[in-house]
Amino acid sequence: MNRKWTMPVGAMPVGIAVIAALVVALLGGTITDLGPWYQSLHKPAMTPPRPVFPIAWTVIFALAATAGVTAWRNARDVRTSDTVIGLFALNGFLNILWSLLFFRLQRPDWALIELILLWCSIALLIGYCARISRLAAALLLPYIAWVSVAGLLNWQVVQLNGPF
Template structure:
């Protein structure tokens, strides 16, 4: 059943469940920490559409999304029938995390608005690919990736609008 793995996380966790989830969270959140912190004043100076969320919304959204990604990764890791079955899902997740970080470097670090768009599109696609790669092992893990897909769809539109307003 698709929800079995998610229910296992939410109900009486075992030591191995806690350790597995903690390890997955360390990977997901740790990879994000590889991106340097950038000067926030530059972003504030950009022209943005009226519908832009306030800055405090971004961490309020990303933290739960990263927790869901951590749970998805743990579900796939713990349910894979073999190490060979993990190759594609883990590669997809790695590409997803790389592209999300690289978009931050291009957009915020290098301040390259228009060149950030293809990276954002690739990031969006990598989330879909990760969910697709997770699904055969754990449908629940695939579904846990969907809120990230929704948020990155919004972020892609925001990225596009910022480019249009600032070129």
């Protein structure tokens, strides 16, 4: 069925993207436990100082929300806009799942495997958004860079502390 595509105007898409980003950030933050178990882990020397993490994630979530709205607004049809929403939803789920595996289940080894899926979901988002908006794709580059560094840190935590 080919529905006529009319782009909603106004602040509603921005509001929805902001709420979605806040939900992912709050759920991930709630799951993240920096208590005794995490403090006892041997961490790689390249681990950023603790205050860097909330700053980096705030910037990344703001850029991702902007990328989502940009791609969605530039979508040529309903199918494309629905795919953008679906890909961002999948990515948000995988983002939260990593925190659950690493911090709550205390399984950095499982989190490392899941991080590969998270990284692939960001790469897929970048590739899909690039077809719609180069700006949207570019806004996601800091996200994949940060998750790449997180992957290296995660791998080193597994190496320094395993088996789990």
